[in-house]
Amino acid sequence: MLLHGTGVGRGIAVGPVLRMPAPLSEPEDVPRTVDADTEYSRALAALGAVGHDLTDRARRAGGEAEGVILTQSMMTQDPALLDDVRSRIDAGSTAERAVFEAFSGVRQMLLALGGSPADRAVDVEDVGQRVVAQLRGLQPPGVPEVDHPFVLIAGDLGPADAAALDIGQVLGLITVGGGPTSHTAILARSKGIVAVVGVTDATGIDEGTTVLLDAGEGSVTVEPSVEDVTAARERLVARRVAVPIGPGTLADGTRIPLLANIGSAAEAKAALTLGAEGIGLFRTELVFLGARSAPTVAEQQDEYRRLFTACRGKRVVVRTFDAGSDKPLSFLATDPEENPALGLRGIRATRAHEGVLRDQLAAIAAADAETDAEVWVMAPMVADADEAGYFVSLARELGIQVAGVMAEVPSCALMAGQVLGIADFVSIGTNDLTQYTLAADRQLGSVASYADPWHPAVLRLIKMIGDAGEQSGRPVGVCGEAAADPMLAVVLVGLGATSLSMAPTAFEAVRTELRQHTLEHARALAVQALSASTAAEARALVRE
Template identity: 45%
Template sequence: MTERVVLHGIGVSAGTASGPVAVVTPAVGIDQYEPASADPEADGQRVRDVLGEVASSLSNRAEHANSKASKDVLLATANLATDRGLIRGVDKELKKGAGVTKAVHDAVELYAGKLRKLGGYMAERVTDLYDIRDRATARLRNLPEPGVPALDEPSILVAHDLAPAETATLDPEMVLGIVTEAGGATSHTAILAAQLGIPAAVQVKGVSNAIVDEPRLAIDGSTGQVIVAPTDEDVADLDERSRRRAAALEGSAGAGQTRDGYGVKLLANIGTADDAVKAAGHDLEGSGLFRSEFLFLDRDSAPGLEEQTETYTKALQAFGDRRVVVRTLDAGADKPLSFADLGEEENPALGRRGLRLSQAREDLLDTQLQALANAAANVPEAELWVMAPMVATVEEAQWFAERARAAGLKQVGIMVETPAAAIRATHLLEQVDFASIGTNDLSQYTMAADRMEGELAALLSPWQPAVLAMIRETCRGGKTTNKPIGVCGEAGGDPAAALVLVGLGVKSLSMAPGKVNAVRAALALHDLETCQKMAEEALDARTAAEAREAVLALADPVLKDLL
């Protein structure tokens, strides 16, 4: 009989649930007894056929995906299955004498290493690549593919990791929760789970070993707590947490503001025009981050002026007179574009990405800025703001501002994602109209910790005092120049962290649309002075854990029901 065990991971999708376990079928691995390839050409064709089957299977799943975002993930993974670089890698391994499954494994591992080195968006695709490997290996061995089993009752999924291709087609009516031993807070799986409204926790070490005879589980997707073989009292406690959370959220509506009426704009992070249409249906005040790079990725040529104008116009029309902040192309070494290859770099994550790529390829930026200006003209009531990513110097801020204003754009800003930009915020803000802090990258560069490395998740906490100090410096620059500072990273969607950000001087918070209600409710519970005291306590704390504890000690008790 399974013993009651309480485990802790990282909560990535709020909500509570309890129910029976459904274990995701693990990957089968290499065939240890397969012979070396005697006919590399024939074996290569066999692998090509299997990868084609995997791609077709994923494309078919995309047709039944439960959202546009899920469909896009599945189609991107299907494209990766037939990537020419991957297939060339398999051919090389076969010619060395490897068997078919080992050739696939080694080629994928080599490719995955390259993607990790690139970082950012491409590093996130390593999970997709491993999913392709595991599906192809199973087909080559005539064994069942790994994945979610057929569910005959609502259950909580448990896996080492869950491929985005699996998450994208989950039925929220049948999947009560998701628990994985790997993964990270910004992985595709975490993001899709939040969009589907399925409670999820990642980095729950030891959960697979703790499961015997597939017991019941209980999960709190906010705190990351997972209880194996929960008692009736545990389940009742979770139910009570859900009830209290619903009560705390009741009445959360309208413009964001503190208890004493200090306004804080609550905005949505989006990636496509379709996202804009969906987000615009929520009770929020616009979009604080339109990730325009998704229009450029996975294609052989850059989108033209007409296509971009149409996309941006659709997004602006969706929000009407509400603010829309568009980030110009954030690509380059961490999100390679076949039509804008600047060559191999020793350290791509610190290379010519973001605005640095735009300076090397001015034509791409000029077309985008003109398309944005055209879209603004098409929607006269729109409040369009445009900002550049990865700005580190005054010269870069000035260069972008002059180019954007020459295109006719009125509100021009920058992203603060590096310690350099945070420390020199006053000087950079003298060149532009606003700044938005990308807390994910700012944390990564401040703490020297890859945000795709799950084992380093604690270093990337928005509660790290060093990261908070960088945000404080940015806000001081905003106060000195009288320029508004926003946040569009994951920290903005944390109700407790949002209070600290406001206390530091942040004027707007952008997040996943589903997180707005909780942040709005948290703000309404506290006045500005309390938020400022929270910020002081968090900055003075020695550790991230102590910073969070200090803030919760000052908070209204109801705040805990929103976390």
């Protein structure tokens, strides 16, 4: 039996299936037997313990996972949620029931909103389960501990569980929900775990059954034959004629710098060791995600100085605070929004709090003056030339030498000629660009097939930006997860991308694939992809 989903990476995995344990049972709706204050104190203690545990897990995880898990930790101290728990306990509920209902209410609200808010529904559910488990004196459901390697099947994974996957035990990962840009997929890629996500039929696979995952094909073969495994291994060998660590280069010598996506200065050294030619995306908000007040210029300057010093002589692209939606920063708090993904986020949020943005730009400029890195700065979620002009003008005023924008909203692509008449460069964030173009929540399994950067609609928008870059003579980078897909990376170059930024674990596969194609061939493959009607057809045409 052959099942299909979306592959993460290009590897294969063969092994017996082990299922993620079922969630904890729903707490009974029975009256509490102690006074409200005592019961609320129990709830607060459990919330505090879970928050502390998640913070510790975040620090240990580092990388992509740190910011995601820190956001989870912050949920345990959310004032609105605490008020909800208190009111339910005052009305007669037990702490367990009050916590369960409060987190379930937030989860349902996020799912109803769709878009980026729904990205966080799995994260909210995971925190709620952990708090209920703490109240019951139980371990929360997590990755099974067994004495043999296995392929894990889960509906989806909370960030803390995804970050804790042991690559020595977990041969591969299959999820029923999620898409290629979900937290699960991003964290699996960062850990180098073979995964196929959004496999809606995986619920029918019995535990212990041997499966074959082929991430390059996006397939799961149940009870594969010897011939199936041999063919998959041959495909893997064909994909892995690796070239040594070195510059990203096409077969004709065209340079395509391979840069790293990171969330802290500490990650830079590891990225450079794996062959990063610089940093293509430094997510500054991850450093300050748990802060209750805006970081000072000095605090920020210290962090940027560490990064720039580690990257001496190399390009470092710093993204200003991308607040809002799934990355709430308490010091950039806004009024409640029905759909935060379409609200005051990115450049809109920092423009509304210009003092915070000025401090950040001043800190970056000061750190740049002290070090020898090639510092570029960009604003997130820029929609048009007006926002580009605002940011570039402010950046110049505060001493930034190279100021650009991120293209994550379709309007920015449609106005790319005007935007690149102002900005020094554009970096395309394919995760959000795909989500907004196709109105498909990247976490939601039911629309995972839409949330695919191979879709010709997304590729056409990228080509608009690439064409504008060529006409203006200004760089166009890609820093979304699409750059980590080796074959799509070639297509992106054919569409006009002049650099690619990704999780460092993807460098080898992307570097190897680029070396197999000339620029002329990459452009021909891009034409093939643009001629398709669907993402699946575009992928198939290019593969053929």
